Amino acid sequence: MALTKKEVEKIAKLARLGLEESEKEKFAEDLSSVLGYVQKLSEVNIEKVEPMTGGTNLENVMREDNETKDIADDEMKADILTAAPDKENGYFKVPSILE
Amino acid sequence: MNLNKLTIKQAHELLEKREVSSVELIRAHFNEIKKRDKDIHAFLSLTEEEAIKAAKKVDERISRGEPIEMLAGIPAAIKDNILIRGAKTTAASKILENYVAPYDATVIKKLKEENAVFVGKTNMDEFAMGSSTENSAFGPTKNPVDLERVPGGSSGGSAAAIKAGFSVYALGSDTGGSIRQPAGFCGVVGFKPTYGAVSRHGLIAMASSLDQIGPIARNVDDAAAVFEAIRGVDELDSTSVSSSAGGQDYWNSPLDMEEIKVGVPREYFIHGLNPEIEKNIKSVISKLEKEGVGIEEIFLPYSEWALATYYIIMTAEVSANLARFDGIKYGFSQIKNQKSKIKNLMEVYLESRGEGFGAEVRRRIMLGTYILSAGYYEAYYARAQKVRRLIKQDFDRAFKEVDVIITPTSPTTAFKFGEKTQDPLSMYLADIYTISVNLAGLPGVSIPVKEAAGLPVGLQLIGRNFDDVRLLKIAKIIETISQ
Numbered sequence: 001m002a003l004t005k006k007e008v009e010k011i012a013k014l015a016r017l018g019l020e021e022s023e024k025e026k027f028a029e030d031l032s033s034v035l036g037y038v039q040k041l042s043e044v045n046i047e048k049v050e051p052m053t054g055g056t057n058l059e060n061v062m063r064e065d066n067e068t069k070d071i072a073d074d075e076m077k078a079d080i081l082t083a084a085p086d087k088e089n090g091y092f093k094v095p096s097i098l099e
Numbered sequence: 100m101n102l103n104k105l106t107i108k109q110a111h112e113l114l115e116k117r118e119v120s121s122v123e124l125i126r127a128h129f130n131e132i133k134k135r136d137k138d139i140h141a142f143l144s145l146t147e148e149e150a151i152k153a154a155k156k157v158d159e160r161i162s163r164g165e166p167i168e169m170l171a172g173i174p175a176a177i178k179d180n181i182l183i184r185g186a187k188t189t190a191a192s193k194i195l196e197n198y199v200a201p202y203d204a205t206v207i208k209k210l211k212e213e214n215a216v217f218v219g220k221t222n223m224d225e226f227a228m229g230s231s232t233e234n235s236a237f238g239p240t241k242n243p244v245d246l247e248r249v250p251g252g253s254s255g256g257s258a259a260a261i262k263a264g265f266s267v268y269a270l271g272s273d274t275g276g277s278i279r280q281p282a283g284f285c286g287v288v289g290f291k292p293t294y295g296a297v298s299r300h301g302l303i304a305m306a307s308s309l310d311q312i313g314p315i316a317r318n319v320d321d322a323a324a325v326f327e328a329i330r331g332v333d334e335l336d337s338t339s340v341s342s343s344a345g346g347q348d349y350w351n352s353p354l355d356m357e358e359i360k361v362g363v364p365r366e367y368f369i370h371g372l373n374p375e376i377e378k379n380i381k382s383v384i385s386k387l388e389k390e391g392v393g394i395e396e397i398f399l400p401y402s403e404w405a406l407a408t409y410y411i412i413m414t415a416e417v418s419a420n421l422a423r424f425d426g427i428k429y430g431f432s433q434i435k436n437q438k439s440k441i442k443n444l445m446e447v448y449l450e451s452r453g454e455g456f457g458a459e460v461r462r463r464i465m466l467g468t469y470i471l472s473a474g475y476y477e478a479y480y481a482r483a484q485k486v487r488r489l490i491k492q493d494f495d496r497a498f499k500e501v502d503v504i505i506t507p508t509s510p511t512t513a514f515k516f517g518e519k520t521q522d523p524l525s526m527y528l529a530d531i532y533t534i535s536v537n538l539a540g541l542p543g544v545s546i547p548v549k550e551a552a553g554l555p556v557g558l559q560l561i562g563r564n565f566d567d568v569r570l571l572k573i574a575k576i577i578e579t580i581s582q
Contacts, residue, residue, distance in 0.1 A: 018453025051484035055294035079201035085432035
C-alpha cells in the first residue's frame with residue numbers, strides 16, 4: 001500500500017490542510033506505512049458481525065433545546081465572539097466563498 | 100513536613116485540623132513549580148492568582164468552623180484540553196495558542212462545586228495525539244524520575260506534575276491509554292473510567308467514541324475520591340450515564356479476597372514485552388494467588404487486531420472532530436494576514452490549518468480523511484467497526500469468568516526522547532496494551548508496582564463496564580500487597 005505524492009496532495013486538499021512541498025514525501029511514506037499496517041484487518045472474518053458504532057450501547061437521549069440555560073449566557077456570547085479572528089456586528093466574517 | 104507529597108486524604112485532614120491552611124498548601128506547590136518546572140515542563144500555563152483567591156475562600160470557611168468537601172482547598176492540575184472558563188486552553192497546539200475558554204467543562208464545574216483549587220494547565224501531546232508529549236507544540240515534558248526520558252503521553256504533563264510534587268492530583272484524558280500509560284511511566288496511579296461514566300462536555304474532542312476524562316493521583320484512594328467528584332450524568336453529554344451506574348460505596352464494604360477472580364490474558368504476555376516488567380507483574384499475580392484470589396488464564400483472541408482497528412476508528416473520528424478548527428470561529432487564522440494574500444474561504448482553511456496543526460495531527464487527519472473517502476469506507480471504517488465488536492465480545496466472554504483482568508500497562512518502561520519520533524508505528528505500539536480497553540468502553544487503571552532497572556512499571560487492571568468502583572477496590576488490594 002504505497003501512496004504517491006499526488007494522492008497525498010489530493011487527501012490534504014480534501015482535509016483542508018496546506019502542506020509544504022518538502023513535507024509531502026515524508027507524509028506519503030508515513031501514511032503508506034500505517035495503511036500497510038491496518039491492512040491486517042483483512043485477515044479477520046467479519047461475516048455476520050454487527051458493527052459497533054459507539055463507545056457503549058446507549059439509548060437515544062433528549063434534552064430541552066434551550067441554549068441560553070446551559071450553553072451561552074450573554075457574557076459567554078461576547079467571549080465567544082471575541083475569540084473570532086474576523087467579525088462584524090456580532091457575526092463571524094468569512095471571505096468570499098464563490099469565485 | 101513535606102507538603103508536596105501529600106495524598107488527598109492527608110491534605111484534607113491537615114486542613115480540617117487547621118495544621119496547614121489552604122493558602123500555605125497552594126503556595127508550597129507553586130514554590131516547587133517555580134523551582135523545578137523549568138527542567139520538567141509539566142505546565143503550559145499557571146493560574147496562581149485565581150488559585151490563591153480560591154484557597155483563601157476555603158480558609159475562611161475553615162476558620163468559621165464550617166465542614167469542607169474532600170477536595171476543598173487542595174491543588175489540582177488540569178490537562179490543557181479541558182476547558183476552564185477564562186483560562187487559556189491550547190490542547191498544546193499552535194492553532195489554539197491564544198484561545199481562552201468561554202465556559203467550564205462539566206468536570207471543572209463539578210470540581211468547583213467541591214472548592215477544588217486549580218494550579219494550572221498541563222502539557223500534553225498536541226490534541227492528545229501521541230504517547231510521549233513530544234508532539235506538544237510548546238516542547239516536551241520530561242519524566243521527573245529521569246529527565247532524559249519521556250513521561251509518556253498524551254497526559255504526560257499531568258502525570259509528571261503529580262510525580263514531581265507540583266499538585267496533589269490531576270485530570271487527564273484517555274483515548275487509547277493517555278492516562279494509564281503516562282501514569283505507568285511516571286510511577287503514579289491513572290484511572291480511565293468506563294466510557295460514559297464522566298461527562299466529556301468541555302473536553303476538546305479527539306475521538307468521541309473513545310475519549311474519557313479521568314484522574315491521575317498518588318494512590319488508588321485519591322483516584323477514587325476524584326472519580327466520585329467528577330462522575331455522573333450530564334445533559335450536555337448524551338453519552339454520559341448516572342452515577343448509580345458504576346457502583347457505590349468505595350469507602351465501605353471491602354471485598355473478600357477469596358471472592359475475587361482475576362483473569363490473565365495469554366495474548367498480553369508475549370514477545371515484545373520487557374522481561375523484567377513481565378516478572379514484576381507475574382510476581383503480583385502470585386502474591387494475589389497466595390492471598391486466596393482466584394487466578395485464571397483467559398483468552399482475548401482478537402487482541403492481535405486491536406491496534407489496527409484503533410488506528411482506523413480513531414483517525415476517522417479525528418478527521419471529523421478537527422474539522423471545527425477552520426480559522427474562522429476561533430484560534431490561529433491566516434484570514435487577516437496581509438502577506439498570505441487570502442482570496443477565498445478555501446485558502447483560509449488550507450493556510451490556517453496547514454500552519455496551525457503539527458505533523459502528527461495532520462498525519463492523523465489525512466489518514467482519517469483517506470479512510471472515510473469514497474471507495475475506501477467499506478474496506479477500512481466499516482470493517483474496523485465490525486472488528487471492534489469482536490474485540491468487545493472477547494471481553495464480554497472473559498468477564499463471564501472473571502471480575503478483573505491483569506496486564507502490563509505498557510510493554511516497556513519510559514523511553515528516551517527521540518527514540519520513537521521518526522517512525523509513527525513504533526510510537527503507536529507503546530499503546531498496545533491499553534487501546535482495547537477504549538475500543539470496548541471499559542474502565543482501566545494503572546497502578547505502580549516494583550520498578551525495572553530504576554524505572555517505574557505500571558500494572559493495568561481492566562474491569563467490567565460500569566463496574567468502576569469494584570475495579571478500584573481490587574486496585575487498592577493490589578496497591579497494598581505490592582508495596
